[in-house]
Amino acid sequence: MSHILTLNSGSSSLKFALYPLAGADALDTLSPRYRGKFSGLNGGTPKLTLQDGEGTPMEVDMGELPEQLELPGATARLLSWLDDLPNLSLAVVGHRVVHGGRAYHRPVVLTPEITATLRGFESLAPLHQPFCLAPVAPLAERYPELPQVACFDTAFHADQPEVARQFALPREMTARGLIRYGFHGLSYYYINQVLPHHLGDAPRERVIVAHLGNGASLCAIRNGTSVASTMGFTAIEGMPMGTRSGNLDPGLVLHLIQQEGMSVEEVTELLYKRSGLLGVSGISGDMRELLDSPAEEAREAVELYAYRAVREIGSLAAALGGLDQLVFTAGIGERAGPVREAICRGCEWLGLELDPEANRHDASRISTAGSRVGAWVIPTDEERMIAWYSARLVGQA
Template sequence: MRNILTLNSGSSSLKFALYPLTGAESLDTLTPRYRGMFSGLNGGTPRLKLQNSEGRPVAMEKDELPTRLELPDAMGRLLSWLDELPDLSLAAVGHRVVHGGRDYHQPVALTPEITAELGELESLAPLHQPFCLAPVTPLAERHPDLPQVACFDTAFHANQPEVARQFALPRELTQRGLIRYGFHGLSYDYINRVLPQQLGDARRERVIVAHLGNGASLCAIRNGTSVASTMGFTAIEGMPMGTRCGSLDPGLVLHLIQQEGMSAEALTEMLYKRSGLLGVSGISGDMRELLESAAPEAREAVELYAYRAICEIGSLTAALGGLDQLVFTAGIGEHAAPVREAICRGCEWLGLELDVDANDRDAERISAADSRVGAWVIPTDEERMIAWYTAQMVGLA
């Protein structure tokens, strides 16, 4: 049976899924045969989680993982396991690539030349781009005839109005590509496509989707098109995140360099890896741990997170000219009821009335029946989006 393999490679993890093809694929019918993730790569404690289509754990290999596992080794283990599966052939591989720059607004078949061009965007997403592209060359060496497709997190936002993408910087810098790109586009693309069936007859001309996970952003969608987003030139702008700071006064960054003597490397490490929920709480960047903690610092971190989300919703509502629906997705958005409640309480001025019981149950609709603005919890599925785009690109859908 022919299959599409999807890869979402990060600095410390490798997510993958295997989608069997029937020959008449649609976004609705694509169902993974396996889903898995290597975590703790490149210096952490390696772990492997692998499940079949029924959500049951599956063993990839008999031996325990070593105490240290690098990304190439994880890729090798994955490919060896795939080679041993009976009646399996790979038709194509789809990659999540965080940054497409100014030129790539649609999925693209990867060639050595295109892969090199995408690698030159590393400075725009230093903690993502090199890891997204890392599996491409080893795969090509092992399976030179296997089509590989890049699906971009920036693509969904490419048609935003210029006024929403432009910084107030000298024009020559804007012309060189120093603009707001936006991210989490594969997640927003998926939510946008399933909204009609999820919301039914509910009005959905003006929608805000809150992708709240370890990385967090929000997107304003008008009539199915992204018009504004909270992330900009890099994936650090906007909301505070697990370990990323979110938006800062540029003068603060200059102060850290000029007065505190921080180097670019030290500043990058602090803003990306020691800030956000972790930095404020001093406890953890994991929202689950903070919600379970009785420490006042944990409570402050959660309150700041919700406050900033409320402020971003207000800004995006202004860009939309009003709000019909608010959708929560990703790890925190789908599972952290206290965070959703705090955000919804802060949006009561918009006409959003929360159904507390529904929210506590992680129900699909969490707004009251007579709420002027609807609030929803809809699981995202970036891997399915990648598989669908990849099937289209290689003529299998």
């Protein structure tokens, strides 16, 4: 049976999913056969989890995991396991690739030349791009005829107005690609596709989607098209995240280097790995732990997170000229009711009226029937989006 393999590889994890090709002609008929994840790679404690298509945990034998496991080793174990599955063949592999630069606005079938071009964007996303592309070569060596597709996190935002993408820098710098790209595009693509199913006849001309996870961003969508987003040139801009700082005064970064004597590498580690919820709380970058903690520092971190989200929503609502619907998605957005409540309370001035009971139960609609702005909880599915795009691009759907 032919399948679509999706890969989402990062600095410490490798997420994968396997979809039967049958049903790939429509997004809502795509259903995974397996979903899995290697976590704790590249210096952590390796762990492998696997679920069937219904979300039931499964036991899987990919060999005993060593105390240390790098991404190439995890990729090799996955491919060997796939080879051993009976009656299985791969039709296409879809990769989540964080950055497409200015060159790639839609998914693309990878060639050696395109892959080399994408590696040239590693300086734009140094903590993501190298890992996204790492499985491409071993897959090509093992299955030389198998098409591989790159699906870009930046692509959804490529049609934003130029004024929304431009920094106030000299024009020659803008021409070199120093612009706001935006990220989490595969998640926004998915929510945009399934939104009509959830909203029915409710107005959806002006929508803000809040992708709130360990990485967090928000996107303003007008009539299905991204018009503004909180992330820009890098995936550090915008609101605070699990360990990333979000927006800072650029002068503060200069101060750290010039007055505090920090190196570029030290500042990079500070802003990407020691800030955000972890930095403010001093406890954890995991929202679940902070919500369970009695510490005042944890409360302050959660409060700052929600406050900054509300400010970003205000900015995006201005870009839209108003707001019809607010959608929460990703790990925090889908499961952290207290965070959603704090954000919705901060948006009452927009006409949003929260239904506390619906919010406590993670209902699909968490605003009252009379609320002028609707508030929704819609699970995202980046892997399904990758599978759908990949099958369509190579003519398999």
